Amino acid sequence: MESPTITLTPLAPGERAGSADFGDSGGVGVGRSAGLEAVFAAVADQLDGALAPGEVPGLSDAEIVSGLIAVESLQRKLAALQLTLAAAADARSRDRVPDLALASVYGCKNAVELLQRTTLVSASTARQRIRVGQTVVPRNGYSLGMLPPQHPHLAAALEDGALGIESAVSIAGMLDRTGKRPGSSPEALDIAERELVTAATEPVLPLHADQTRVQCGVWEQFLDPDGTLPDEEAAFMRRGFRFGKERGGLVPVSGALVPEAAALLARLFDSVNSPRTAINDNSINSTATNNSATNGETGSGSSGHSGSSVRFVPVPESIDTDTDSDAAPTDTARTPDQKRHDALAILLQTAARHPETPLLGGAPVTVLVQVTDTDLAAGSTRNDTGTARSARLHDHNGFLVPVSMSAARHAACAGATQRITQDARGRILGLESPSRVFTPHQRRAITLRDGGCVIPGCNTPASWCEIHHVTEHAQGGPTHTDNGVLLCWYHHRSLDTSGWRVRMSDGVPEIRAPRWLDPEQRWRPHHPPGKLKLAA
Template identity: 30%
Template sequence: MSDPELPLLSTGELLRGIVDEVTEIRARDYAVMQKIAELNRRGAAAELGYKNLQDVLRHAVRWDKNTAKRWVEQAALLSSEITPTGSEVAARLPIAAAAAAEGAVSIDHVAVVAEAMKTLPAEREGQMVDYARQFAPAAVRVLGKRLIYGLFQNDPEPRDPQAESAGNRLSLRQSKTGDWKLAATMDAVTGAKFATLLDPLAKPRPTTVEGPDPRSLDERQGDALAELVDLTLRADQLPEHGGEPVTLTLTIPYQDLAEQTGHAVLDNGERIPVEEVRQLACSAGIIPMVLGSKSQPLDVGRRSRLFTAGIRRALVARDHGCAFPGCSRPPKHCDAHHIHHWADGGDTRIDNGVLLCRHHHTLIHRSGWEVRMEQGVPVFYPPAWLDPLRTPRRNLLHTAA
């Protein structure tokens, strides 16, 4: 039976109520884990004639095997232990335990933090829990991986000869019906080039009176490949993406490039060894990413509503993809958004622009989320129903490492 008072609440009040109740649920989950930990400490499974505590819980609360195992494992991580001599040992994840007690993180968050902390040093637990307070478990997992990579990227990496790239291979055969069939394997750089060329041509056609584009992704990519072949035959006509000819962007500190150390990062996050970058530089123009350089017009003021190719490159170098907190979409899926809207007098320049994927671009225009430039980077403020304090947030997915 529905609550008769619910229709009287505003949308913001309903959402705030959900947030508060989920917080209470998570806090109660933590209380349950404390009870599970106490059962484990006193050896309840043996006392009750069971093989382990998971089997006890499966019968007690009708959990399946994996769920029971997960709760027992998380309870052990978040609870103190008593040694055989009677001494109390603090929880293995004390900061996560405190956040779980508040109801700020869920059991799924704890599992992700625990997985990352198997590799990270203990002093990084606070940083991981801060991530968990802001983002969904899937995003926290990505942040953890990137944090691990950033901490240990200079360590020697074991190389498995069998894991080395097989290089570029293409199988092209004509069938009896006249159709051609192809299968290809590409190395990381070649594959990224190919995907960059194909992506703008494989977009769904605009919706018409006949409805949306009915083609599947495979069909769109097949038609895009056919169009790419035609474009290759017309060398003076190249597809555009984001307002400029298709460009493969690699970001690398100049000092690393000069000293032949480190790696570059492609738009899709793929890391390319510096020796390959230098090889690519031999056959490609180098566009300096120096804000305000004479070679790139980074401030066009009120002269143009659309962001120029030069400004977009600078936004890519700064934001590395959609800047909305928790979004991992790469630059090729993003629009350049005026923070101070152009229609309201905002200029078209680097410090008034931010990269946003289509979904979050729409969200910023239509919802209570706000974006502001602070100290040269975009910072997002959630609506009050999500966070009454409107605590500022940034997208750490592109910068965690």
């Protein structure tokens, strides 16, 4: 594919800074406008003749790459004109008396609106073009005459078509921010500008826009390492977190985090979602040692032998304790955003039950879920009329919002949620009491047995898991270690719909995978990731 030959007749410098022509009727005269339209119409015609979008699928690999380079080179030339024209439009809208201001003559309140109406870009794009354009055009020094552009290296690279508008925006923004700070050095700014432009326009391996943005940040820190504090204080005042209105079963949230909080949250997300998440063996072993005398308590899961000498012995890493169930599929059912959501839910559940979390109204932080006794006792998700059974949750605004029965059943096990059972008239029939939530001693025992989420392939550690009543309390299931298993928030919340099934066999969890994973539907005993087994 041969590159088209395109000849542009540039505006003379004096014509760019000249005045508009006003006809006798008060309208704006065309001046060179008709000629410019003809020139760019000819350019468009040549482009149409060179390559039409419909012809692209028939190009060779080399022609596609050549086309990308040629079109982007032309786009950079046009970008330079976009910036300088935008700056000129703004100058002629601000530096004239109101009646003769360019924007006013065309019925616009300012240059931003003029650019929006003439180019159909967004207001933010128009402001960006004006802001950057002002720094790369000659400046009016009045008695001193015309002065060079504020950023001469940037201006030269743009005029040559060597620099893209994205990189120009990053460089100009950094220079402008740094230049406004007390003690900034014009010489140092000039060096930074020259180095950044050179790096972004190198003939071999120039920096692309993302790399240029990173380099701008490096230069900004170098030029003014202490000058970010005022900006940081202003940013700190804008921090916040907001709940939106529940719509379609979801509550939108928005806000802005300070960098250290965002980094901590991201690291916590990573710790939950990483496929290499590990159990803290030190905490498990110390728990086993410190609480070896607690397994004679009611509901602890012992066989009733007070003072049992049962001890936990680590299995050598070389011994494979499971040849079947540990070979689990990778979690591909959730998107990265969904995994981050579920990680946040785990963090919130963990924080809510932490002993150092402040009390609310003299009691631990708790979310209330209301459900009727009829719906709770029913095994199906729909009633006789086909209507979906549901519960009501007290949301963040204190209003009642409908939630699924899966959420209601989940509430019975989650320590941060309390379930209230009512009859059809609203009479309170039952309130899940703390005795129906597993005690710390029971949790430690179940942690030592399960090691983490019992669903194969899930690496969520025990400290981040919830304890699930395998046989629900409402169905007569006891709050006993023989009836509790560790599940992460996601697998606990989706247990009714995911296809995974859990049962207990002589106090040991057994798991059955969904049919699409295991057509034979075999029950497999759970083996903890910590490679632990009981020894008499």
